[in-house]
Amino acid sequence: MIARAEQLWAEKYRPKTVDEITGNNAKAKEVLKWVEDWINGKRDKKALLLYGPPGTGKTATVHAIAQQLNLDILEVNASDKRNAESMKKIVGAASIQASLLPSKIRIILIDEVDGISGSEDKGGINELIKILKSTVNPIIMTANDPWSPNLKPIRDLCLTVQYRRVTAASILNILKKICELEGVEYEEAALKKIAEASGGDIRSAINDLQFFAEGVKVLRESEIVFTGSRDRTVQVFEALKQLFGAKTLEAARAAFNTVDMDYDMFFKWVSENAYLHAKTPVELKNIYDYLSKADILLSKIIRTNNWSILKYFILLMTAGVSSAVTDKYGYKQYQFPSWINLLSASKKERELVENICLKIKLKCHVSAKKAHSVFLPFLKIIFQNNPSKAAKLAEYFDFADEEVNWLTGVVRKSR
Ligand SMILES: Nc1ncnc2c1ncn2[C@@H]1O[C@H](COP(=O)(O)OP(=O)(O)OP(=O)(O)O)[C@@H](O)[C@H]1O
Ligand SMILES: [Mg+2]
Numbered sequence: 001m002i003a004r005a006e007q008l009w010a011e012k013y014r015p016k017t018v019d020e021i022t023g024n025n026a027k028a029k030e031v032l033k034w035v036e037d038w039i040n041g042k043r044d045k046k047a048l049l050l051y052g053p054p055g056t057g058k059t060a061t062v063h064a065i066a067q068q069l070n071l072d073i074l075e076v077n078a079s080d081k082r083n084a085e086s087m088k089k090i091v092g093a094a095s096i097q098a099s100l101l102p103s104k105i106r107i108i109l110i111d112e113v114d115g116i117s118g119s120e121d122k123g124g125i126n127e128l129i130k131i132l133k134s135t136v137n138p139i140i141m142t143a144n145d146p147w148s149p150n151l152k153p154i155r156d157l158c159l160t161v162q163y164r165r166v167t168a169a170s171i172l173n174i175l176k177k178i179c180e181l182e183g184v185e186y187e188e189a190a191l192k193k194i195a196e197a198s199g200g201d202i203r204s205a206i207n208d209l210q211f212f213a214e215g216v217k218v219l220r221e222s223e224i225v226f227t228g229s230r231d232r233t234v235q236v237f238e239a240l241k242q243l244f245g246a247k248t249l250e251a252a253r254a255a256f257n258t259v260d261m262d263y264d265m266f267f268k269w270v271s272e273n274a275y276l277h278a279k280t281p282v283e284l285k286n287i288y289d290y291l292s293k294a295d296i297l298l299s300k301i302i303r304t305n306n307w308s309i310l311k312y313f314i315l316l317m318t319a320g321v322s323s324a325v326t327d328k329y330g331y332k333q334y335q336f337p338s339w340i341n342l343l344s345a346s347k348k349e350r351e352l353v354e355n356i357c358l359k360i361k362l363k364c365h366v367s368a369k370k371a372h373s374v375f376l377p378f379l380k381i382i383f384q385n386n387p388s389k390a391a392k393l394a395e396y397f398d399f400a401d402e403e404v405n406w407l408t409g410v411v412r413k414s415r
Contacts, residue, residue: 008336013178015064020252021057022174023166023202028061030161031140035065038138039105045159047132047139049113051146052163055201058142074137074405075109088127089384093408104401113154114143115333125150132157165200168192168389174202175209179219186219191223235259236269237334243270243318244277245328248283252322256314263310264298267291267317268337276332277325290320352406359397383407 015021021028027050034048050058066073074093108131116124120350132139132154146155172195179186194212198205213219239259246252256266271291278284294316301309353372360379383390383404394404 008207009178009182009210010203013174013206015057015060015183016066017068018061019325021061021064023170023200024052024057024061024163027161027163028057028064031061032065032068034159035069035071035107035138035140039069045157047141047158049143049146049155049158049160050163051143051160053165053200055198055203055205056163056166059109060162060202062107062140062142066107072104072106073109073403074106075111077111077115089409094404108135108137108139110139112140112143112333113141113151114145114148121316125154128277129153129157149361166202167200168195168198171195171198171200171202171205175205178206178209179213182213184213184219185217187212187221189221190219190224192345193221203240236261239266240269240273240334241332243322244274244325246319246322247328249315249319250325252319253315256318262316263317265337267294267298269334270317270321271295272337273334274321274325274331276325276334279327283324283326287321288322290316290324294320306357341371349406352403356397356399356403359399359403363397380407380409384409 018028018032019025026043031048031050034045037043050061052058062073065071070393076089108126113128116128125396141154141158143151146160172191175191176186178184179191184233190212191209194205194208198208209219212224216223236259239255242258243252243255246255256263259266272290274287275284278287294313297309297313297316301307301313353376354368356379357368357376358369361368362368364371364375366375379393382393390404390408393399399407
Protein backbone atom coordinates (compact mmCIF):
# COMPACT_ATOMS: atom_id res chain seq x y z
CA MET A 1 0.00 0.00 0.00
CA ILE A 2 2.38 2.70 1.14
CA ALA A 3 5.49 2.81 -1.02
CA ARG A 4 8.05 0.62 0.59
CA ALA A 5 11.28 1.04 -1.24
CA GLU A 6 10.55 4.64 -2.02
CA GLN A 7 11.23 7.78 -0.17
CA LEU A 8 8.39 9.63 1.49
CA TRP A 9 7.25 12.37 -0.81
CA ALA A 10 6.90 14.82 2.06
CA GLU A 11 10.66 14.43 2.55
CA LYS A 12 11.59 14.16 -1.10
CA TYR A 13 9.88 17.45 -1.94
CA ARG A 14 10.85 19.40 1.09
CA PRO A 15 11.49 23.04 0.34
CA LYS A 16 15.13 23.89 -0.31
CA THR A 17 14.78 27.62 0.04
CA VAL A 18 12.56 29.89 2.10
CA ASP A 19 10.84 31.13 -1.04
CA GLU A 20 9.54 27.62 -1.61
CA ILE A 21 7.78 27.50 1.76
CA THR A 22 4.08 27.68 0.98
CA GLY A 23 1.34 28.98 3.22
CA ASN A 24 3.42 30.41 6.01
CA ASN A 25 5.91 32.03 3.68
CA ALA A 26 5.85 35.42 5.42
CA LYS A 27 6.58 33.71 8.73
CA ALA A 28 9.42 31.75 7.19
CA LYS A 29 10.90 35.02 5.96
CA GLU A 30 10.75 36.41 9.51
CA VAL A 31 12.67 33.38 10.68
CA LEU A 32 15.23 33.81 7.92
CA LYS A 33 15.73 37.45 8.87
CA TRP A 34 16.27 36.50 12.49
CA VAL A 35 18.92 33.95 11.55
CA GLU A 36 20.64 36.43 9.24
CA ASP A 37 20.60 39.03 12.02
CA TRP A 38 22.14 36.48 14.33
CA ILE A 39 24.93 35.78 11.86
CA ASN A 40 25.55 39.51 11.60
CA GLY A 41 25.88 39.79 15.36
CA LYS A 42 22.45 41.27 16.11
CA ARG A 43 21.26 38.97 18.84
CA ASP A 44 18.48 40.61 20.86
CA LYS A 45 16.67 37.38 21.57
CA LYS A 46 18.74 34.26 21.88
CA ALA A 47 16.14 31.89 20.55
CA LEU A 48 13.08 31.61 18.37
CA LEU A 49 9.97 29.62 19.16
CA LEU A 50 7.91 28.59 16.14
CA TYR A 51 4.49 27.35 17.10
CA GLY A 52 1.34 26.21 15.37
CA PRO A 53 -0.52 23.13 14.12
CA PRO A 54 1.25 20.06 12.72
CA GLY A 55 2.43 19.97 9.15
CA THR A 56 2.42 23.71 8.62
CA GLY A 57 6.09 24.04 7.73
CA LYS A 58 7.86 24.88 11.00
CA THR A 59 10.56 22.23 10.73
CA ALA A 60 10.63 22.62 6.95
CA THR A 61 11.45 26.33 7.40
CA VAL A 62 14.49 25.60 9.54
CA HIS A 63 15.82 23.02 7.09
CA ALA A 64 15.25 25.36 4.15
CA ILE A 65 17.13 28.17 5.90
CA ALA A 66 20.04 25.90 6.73
CA GLN A 67 20.26 24.78 3.16
CA GLN A 68 19.91 28.28 1.76
CA LEU A 69 22.55 29.78 4.08
CA ASN A 70 24.72 26.69 4.01
CA LEU A 71 24.58 26.14 7.77
CA ASP A 72 24.57 22.86 9.62
CA ILE A 73 21.76 21.89 11.93
CA LEU A 74 22.14 20.17 15.26
CA GLU A 75 18.80 18.62 15.90
CA VAL A 76 17.24 17.15 19.01
CA ASN A 77 13.75 16.10 19.63
CA ALA A 78 12.80 17.54 22.98
CA SER A 79 10.08 15.01 23.60
CA ASP A 80 12.70 12.30 23.57
CA LYS A 81 12.52 10.34 26.79
CA ARG A 82 16.01 11.22 27.81
CA ASN A 83 15.49 14.90 27.17
CA ALA A 84 17.47 16.37 30.06
CA GLU A 85 20.33 14.19 28.97
CA SER A 86 20.06 15.06 25.30
CA MET A 87 19.83 18.75 26.15
CA LYS A 88 23.13 18.41 27.96
CA LYS A 89 24.63 16.70 24.96
CA ILE A 90 23.72 19.62 22.78
CA VAL A 91 25.36 22.12 25.08
CA GLY A 92 28.39 19.86 25.15
CA ALA A 93 28.58 19.42 21.39
CA ALA A 94 27.87 23.05 20.67
CA SER A 95 30.46 24.31 23.10
CA ILE A 96 33.12 21.90 21.91
CA GLN A 97 32.53 23.08 18.39
CA ALA A 98 32.42 26.70 19.41
CA SER A 99 35.84 26.39 21.02
CA LEU A 100 37.22 24.58 18.00
CA LEU A 101 35.72 26.67 15.27
CA PRO A 102 34.39 29.86 16.82
CA SER A 103 33.37 31.32 13.50
CA LYS A 104 31.19 28.43 12.32
CA ILE A 105 27.58 28.99 13.22
CA ARG A 106 25.15 26.12 13.48
CA ILE A 107 21.43 26.22 13.96
CA ILE A 108 20.31 24.24 16.97
CA LEU A 109 16.84 22.90 16.26
CA ILE A 110 14.91 21.71 19.28
CA ASP A 111 11.78 20.10 17.94
CA GLU A 112 8.62 19.63 19.98
CA VAL A 113 9.55 21.56 23.11
CA ASP A 114 5.98 21.17 24.27
CA GLY A 115 6.90 17.51 24.71
CA ILE A 116 8.92 18.42 27.79
CA SER A 117 6.33 20.53 29.52
CA GLY A 118 5.15 17.81 31.91
CA SER A 119 5.97 18.37 35.55
CA GLU A 120 8.19 15.29 35.60
CA ASP A 121 10.39 17.06 33.09
CA LYS A 122 11.59 19.96 35.21
CA GLY A 123 15.13 18.73 34.62
CA GLY A 124 14.72 19.04 30.88
CA ILE A 125 13.24 22.53 31.15
CA ASN A 126 15.96 23.74 33.48
CA GLU A 127 18.63 22.42 31.15
CA LEU A 128 16.94 24.15 28.26
CA ILE A 129 16.84 27.47 30.12
CA LYS A 130 20.56 27.16 30.81
CA ILE A 131 21.24 26.47 27.15
CA LEU A 132 19.11 29.40 26.03
CA LYS A 133 21.03 31.73 28.29
CA SER A 134 24.49 30.58 27.34
CA THR A 135 24.21 29.56 23.72
CA VAL A 136 26.76 30.61 21.16
CA ASN A 137 24.60 29.27 18.33
CA PRO A 138 21.14 30.38 17.22
CA ILE A 139 18.45 28.17 18.70
CA ILE A 140 15.12 27.54 17.04
CA MET A 141 12.45 25.59 18.88
CA THR A 142 9.15 24.29 17.60
CA ALA A 143 5.93 23.42 19.39
CA ASN A 144 2.31 22.71 18.59
CA ASP A 145 1.05 24.06 21.86
CA PRO A 146 3.40 26.48 23.59
CA TRP A 147 0.96 27.63 26.26
CA SER A 148 1.72 25.20 29.04
CA PRO A 149 2.60 27.14 32.23
CA ASN A 150 5.80 25.14 32.50
CA LEU A 151 7.00 26.62 29.24
CA LYS A 152 6.53 30.20 30.39
CA PRO A 153 10.17 30.81 31.38
CA ILE A 154 11.17 29.52 27.97
CA ARG A 155 8.62 31.64 26.14
CA ASP A 156 9.93 34.70 27.96
CA LEU A 157 13.41 34.14 26.58
CA CYS A 158 12.27 33.76 22.98
CA LEU A 159 10.87 35.61 20.08
CA THR A 160 7.72 33.72 19.09
CA VAL A 161 6.43 33.20 15.55
CA GLN A 162 2.99 31.75 14.96
CA TYR A 163 2.37 29.36 12.07
CA ARG A 164 -1.18 28.88 10.83
CA ARG A 165 -3.02 26.12 9.04
CA VAL A 166 -2.31 26.28 5.34
CA THR A 167 -5.24 26.96 3.02
CA ALA A 168 -6.61 24.16 0.87
CA ALA A 169 -5.79 26.23 -2.23
CA SER A 170 -2.11 26.42 -1.30
CA ILE A 171 -2.00 22.74 -0.49
CA LEU A 172 -3.68 21.96 -3.80
CA ASN A 173 -0.82 23.70 -5.61
CA ILE A 174 1.79 21.67 -3.75
CA LEU A 175 -0.05 18.43 -4.57
CA LYS A 176 -0.31 19.34 -8.25
CA LYS A 177 3.38 20.04 -8.47
CA ILE A 178 4.27 16.74 -6.85
CA CYS A 179 1.94 14.83 -9.20
CA GLU A 180 3.61 16.47 -12.16
CA LEU A 181 7.08 15.63 -10.91
CA GLU A 182 6.07 12.06 -10.12
CA GLY A 183 4.25 11.62 -13.42
CA VAL A 184 0.93 10.95 -11.71
CA GLU A 185 -2.12 11.88 -13.74
CA TYR A 186 -5.02 13.16 -11.70
CA GLU A 187 -8.52 14.49 -11.68
CA GLU A 188 -8.41 17.95 -10.16
CA ALA A 189 -11.29 17.02 -7.86
CA ALA A 190 -9.24 14.17 -6.41
CA LEU A 191 -6.46 16.51 -5.32
CA LYS A 192 -9.00 19.00 -4.02
CA LYS A 193 -10.55 16.32 -1.88
CA ILE A 194 -7.19 15.42 -0.34
CA ALA A 195 -6.27 19.08 0.20
CA GLU A 196 -9.57 19.86 1.87
CA ALA A 197 -9.44 16.80 4.07
CA SER A 198 -5.98 17.68 5.33
CA GLY A 199 -7.17 20.37 7.70
CA GLY A 200 -4.32 22.65 6.69
CA ASP A 201 -1.64 20.06 7.33
CA ILE A 202 0.73 19.89 4.34
CA ARG A 203 2.52 16.81 5.55
CA SER A 204 -0.60 14.72 5.98
CA ALA A 205 -1.91 15.91 2.60
CA ILE A 206 1.31 14.78 0.89
CA ASN A 207 1.28 11.48 2.80
CA ASP A 208 -2.33 10.92 1.73
CA LEU A 209 -1.45 11.75 -1.86
CA GLN A 210 1.40 9.24 -1.86
CA PHE A 211 -0.88 6.64 -0.33
CA PHE A 212 -3.64 7.04 -2.89
CA ALA A 213 -1.33 7.50 -5.88
CA GLU A 214 0.61 4.34 -5.22
CA GLY A 215 0.07 1.90 -8.07
CA VAL A 216 -2.68 3.80 -9.89
CA LYS A 217 -2.40 5.25 -13.34
CA VAL A 218 -4.83 8.07 -12.90
CA LEU A 219 -5.81 9.39 -9.52
CA ARG A 220 -9.58 9.60 -9.57
CA GLU A 221 -11.82 11.37 -7.13
CA SER A 222 -13.95 8.28 -6.70
CA GLU A 223 -10.93 6.42 -5.35
CA ILE A 224 -10.19 8.91 -2.62
CA VAL A 225 -12.00 7.42 0.32
CA PHE A 226 -11.00 8.22 3.83
CA THR A 227 -12.00 5.28 5.95
CA GLY A 228 -12.95 5.76 9.57
CA SER A 229 -11.31 8.85 10.85
CA ARG A 230 -10.05 11.09 8.08
CA ASP A 231 -6.39 10.89 8.62
CA ARG A 232 -4.74 7.52 8.37
CA THR A 233 -1.98 8.75 10.61
CA VAL A 234 -4.54 9.44 13.31
CA GLN A 235 -6.00 6.01 12.58
CA VAL A 236 -2.65 4.32 13.15
CA PHE A 237 -2.08 6.32 16.33
CA GLU A 238 -5.40 5.05 17.62
CA ALA A 239 -4.52 1.48 16.70
CA LEU A 240 -1.15 1.76 18.46
CA LYS A 241 -2.84 3.18 21.53
CA GLN A 242 -5.25 0.27 21.54
CA LEU A 243 -2.47 -2.27 20.98
CA PHE A 244 -0.19 -1.03 23.73
CA GLY A 245 -3.09 -0.38 26.09
CA ALA A 246 -4.79 -3.75 25.53
CA LYS A 247 -5.63 -5.80 28.57
CA THR A 248 -6.55 -8.94 26.69
CA LEU A 249 -5.00 -10.91 23.91
CA GLU A 250 -8.09 -10.39 21.80
CA ALA A 251 -8.07 -6.59 22.24
CA ALA A 252 -4.43 -6.44 21.18
CA ARG A 253 -5.09 -8.65 18.18
CA ALA A 254 -8.12 -6.56 17.23
CA ALA A 255 -6.06 -3.36 17.22
CA PHE A 256 -4.48 -4.44 13.97
CA ASN A 257 -7.89 -4.92 12.36
CA THR A 258 -8.94 -1.34 13.06
CA VAL A 259 -6.34 0.02 10.73
CA ASP A 260 -6.40 -0.12 6.98
CA MET A 261 -2.78 -1.04 6.43
CA ASP A 262 -0.51 -3.90 5.39
CA TYR A 263 0.78 -6.10 8.21
CA ASP A 264 4.40 -5.33 7.35
CA MET A 265 3.82 -1.59 7.36
CA PHE A 266 1.99 -1.86 10.66
CA PHE A 267 4.91 -3.89 11.96
CA LYS A 268 7.16 -0.95 11.17
CA TRP A 269 4.89 1.40 13.08
CA VAL A 270 4.88 -0.89 16.10
CA SER A 271 8.66 -1.36 15.96
CA GLU A 272 9.27 2.36 15.66
CA ASN A 273 7.13 3.26 18.63
CA ALA A 274 7.20 0.34 21.06
CA TYR A 275 10.13 1.73 23.03
CA LEU A 276 7.93 4.63 24.17
CA HIS A 277 6.02 2.14 26.29
CA ALA A 278 8.99 0.51 27.97
CA LYS A 279 9.61 1.56 31.54
CA THR A 280 12.65 -0.56 32.24
CA PRO A 281 15.48 -2.07 30.18
CA VAL A 282 14.06 -5.53 30.84
CA GLU A 283 10.72 -4.47 29.44
CA LEU A 284 12.41 -2.99 26.45
CA LYS A 285 14.22 -6.24 25.86
CA ASN A 286 11.03 -8.27 26.17
CA ILE A 287 9.13 -6.04 23.78
CA TYR A 288 11.82 -6.21 21.14
CA ASP A 289 12.22 -9.96 21.69
CA TYR A 290 8.65 -10.36 20.51
CA LEU A 291 9.22 -8.03 17.61
CA SER A 292 12.39 -9.78 16.51
CA LYS A 293 10.64 -13.14 16.65
CA ALA A 294 7.85 -11.68 14.56
CA ASP A 295 10.41 -10.34 12.13
CA ILE A 296 12.05 -13.74 11.76
CA LEU A 297 8.67 -15.32 11.10
CA LEU A 298 7.86 -12.72 8.51
CA SER A 299 11.02 -13.32 6.54
CA LYS A 300 10.33 -17.04 6.75
CA ILE A 301 6.83 -16.50 5.41
CA ILE A 302 8.17 -14.53 2.49
CA ARG A 303 10.99 -16.98 1.84
CA THR A 304 8.86 -20.12 1.94
CA ASN A 305 5.59 -18.61 0.78
CA ASN A 306 3.94 -20.28 3.73
CA TRP A 307 1.14 -17.88 4.56
CA SER A 308 -0.48 -20.21 7.07
CA ILE A 309 1.92 -18.93 9.73
CA LEU A 310 1.04 -15.28 9.16
CA LYS A 311 -1.39 -15.45 12.07
CA TYR A 312 1.47 -16.21 14.45
CA PHE A 313 3.40 -13.24 13.13
CA ILE A 314 0.39 -11.04 13.82
CA LEU A 315 -0.04 -12.48 17.30
CA LEU A 316 3.60 -11.85 18.20
CA MET A 317 3.41 -8.31 16.87
CA THR A 318 0.20 -7.49 18.74
CA ALA A 319 -0.57 -9.70 21.73
CA GLY A 320 3.09 -10.57 22.34
CA VAL A 321 4.23 -6.97 22.40
CA SER A 322 1.24 -5.86 24.41
CA SER A 323 1.88 -8.54 27.05
CA ALA A 324 5.39 -7.18 27.58
CA VAL A 325 4.23 -3.62 28.18
CA THR A 326 3.33 -2.28 31.63
CA ASP A 327 3.37 1.41 30.75
CA LYS A 328 0.10 1.08 28.93
CA TYR A 329 -1.47 4.50 29.05
CA GLY A 330 -0.63 8.14 28.94
CA TYR A 331 0.16 10.38 26.03
CA LYS A 332 2.91 9.12 23.76
CA GLN A 333 4.22 11.03 20.83
CA TYR A 334 4.18 8.32 18.18
CA GLN A 335 6.48 8.76 15.21
CA PHE A 336 6.22 7.81 11.58
CA PRO A 337 8.52 4.85 10.85
CA SER A 338 11.94 6.11 9.93
CA TRP A 339 13.25 2.89 8.51
CA ILE A 340 14.25 4.46 5.23
CA ASN A 341 16.38 7.08 6.95
CA LEU A 342 17.75 4.46 9.27
CA LEU A 343 18.87 2.26 6.45
CA SER A 344 20.84 4.97 4.78
CA ALA A 345 22.03 6.36 8.10
CA SER A 346 23.44 3.07 9.23
CA LYS A 347 25.76 2.75 6.27
CA LYS A 348 26.89 6.32 6.72
CA GLU A 349 27.30 5.75 10.41
CA ARG A 350 29.47 2.69 9.86
CA GLU A 351 31.78 4.71 7.65
CA LEU A 352 31.89 7.46 10.22
CA VAL A 353 32.85 5.09 13.02
CA GLU A 354 35.49 3.47 10.81
CA ASN A 355 37.02 6.88 10.22
CA ILE A 356 37.08 7.68 13.91
CA CYS A 357 38.80 4.36 14.61
CA LEU A 358 41.31 4.97 11.86
CA LYS A 359 42.27 8.27 13.45
CA ILE A 360 42.65 6.62 16.84
CA LYS A 361 44.70 3.86 15.25
CA LEU A 362 47.12 6.30 13.63
CA LYS A 363 47.62 8.42 16.73
CA CYS A 364 47.78 5.67 19.32
CA HIS A 365 49.44 2.95 17.25
CA VAL A 366 46.83 0.33 18.06
CA SER A 367 44.89 -2.01 15.83
CA ALA A 368 41.57 -0.80 14.42
CA LYS A 369 39.88 -3.52 16.40
CA LYS A 370 41.40 -2.30 19.64
CA ALA A 371 40.56 1.30 18.74
CA HIS A 372 36.97 0.20 18.38
CA SER A 373 36.63 -2.04 21.41
CA VAL A 374 38.88 -0.28 23.93
CA PHE A 375 39.29 3.38 22.97
CA LEU A 376 35.95 4.26 21.44
CA PRO A 377 33.75 3.53 24.48
CA PHE A 378 35.92 5.73 26.70
CA LEU A 379 36.02 8.53 24.16
CA LYS A 380 32.24 8.50 24.02
CA ILE A 381 31.98 8.82 27.78
CA ILE A 382 34.39 11.75 27.79
CA PHE A 383 32.65 13.48 24.90
CA GLN A 384 29.28 13.13 26.54
CA ASN A 385 30.38 14.39 29.91
CA ASN A 386 33.36 16.67 29.69
CA PRO A 387 33.23 19.23 26.88
CA SER A 388 36.55 20.89 27.66
CA LYS A 389 38.53 17.63 27.69
CA ALA A 390 36.61 16.56 24.63
CA ALA A 391 37.57 19.72 22.79
CA LYS A 392 41.25 18.99 23.41
CA LEU A 393 40.86 15.39 22.32
CA ALA A 394 38.96 16.42 19.21
CA GLU A 395 41.88 18.63 18.29
CA TYR A 396 44.43 15.95 19.07
CA PHE A 397 42.71 13.31 16.96
CA ASP A 398 41.66 15.84 14.35
CA PHE A 399 38.02 14.74 14.49
CA ALA A 400 35.69 16.34 11.99
CA ASP A 401 32.48 18.01 13.16
CA GLU A 402 30.28 15.06 12.37
CA GLU A 403 32.64 12.76 14.20
CA VAL A 404 32.41 15.03 17.24
CA ASN A 405 28.64 14.98 16.91
CA TRP A 406 28.56 11.23 16.72
CA LEU A 407 30.76 10.89 19.79
CA THR A 408 28.59 13.29 21.77
CA GLY A 409 25.51 11.42 20.64
CA VAL A 410 23.80 14.39 19.05
CA VAL A 411 21.63 13.67 16.06
CA ARG A 412 23.01 15.75 13.31
CA LYS A 413 21.06 16.51 10.22
CA SER A 414 22.72 18.40 7.51
CA ARG A 415 20.99 19.41 4.36
N1 LIG B 1 5.94 24.18 -0.33
C1 LIG B 1 6.02 23.60 0.86
N2 LIG B 1 5.95 24.34 1.98
C2 LIG B 1 6.03 23.76 3.18
N3 LIG B 1 6.19 22.43 3.37
C3 LIG B 1 6.27 21.65 2.29
C4 LIG B 1 6.19 22.18 1.00
N4 LIG B 1 6.29 21.18 0.13
C5 LIG B 1 6.43 20.05 0.84
N5 LIG B 1 6.44 20.31 2.14
C6 LIG B 1 6.56 19.30 3.16
O1 LIG B 1 5.48 19.42 4.06
C7 LIG B 1 5.87 19.10 5.37
C8 LIG B 1 5.62 20.27 6.28
O2 LIG B 1 5.68 19.85 7.54
P1 LIG B 1 6.72 20.25 8.69
O3 LIG B 1 7.41 19.00 9.07
O4 LIG B 1 7.55 21.40 8.34
O5 LIG B 1 5.64 20.63 9.74
P2 LIG B 1 5.76 21.19 11.21
O6 LIG B 1 5.07 22.51 11.20
O7 LIG B 1 7.17 21.12 11.66
O8 LIG B 1 4.83 20.14 11.96
P3 LIG B 1 4.95 19.46 13.40
O9 LIG B 1 4.36 20.43 14.37
O10 LIG B 1 4.12 18.24 13.28
O11 LIG B 1 6.40 19.17 13.62
C9 LIG B 1 7.35 18.76 5.30
O12 LIG B 1 7.50 17.38 5.22
C10 LIG B 1 7.80 19.42 4.00
O13 LIG B 1 8.87 18.71 3.45
MG1 LIG C 1 8.12 19.73 12.96
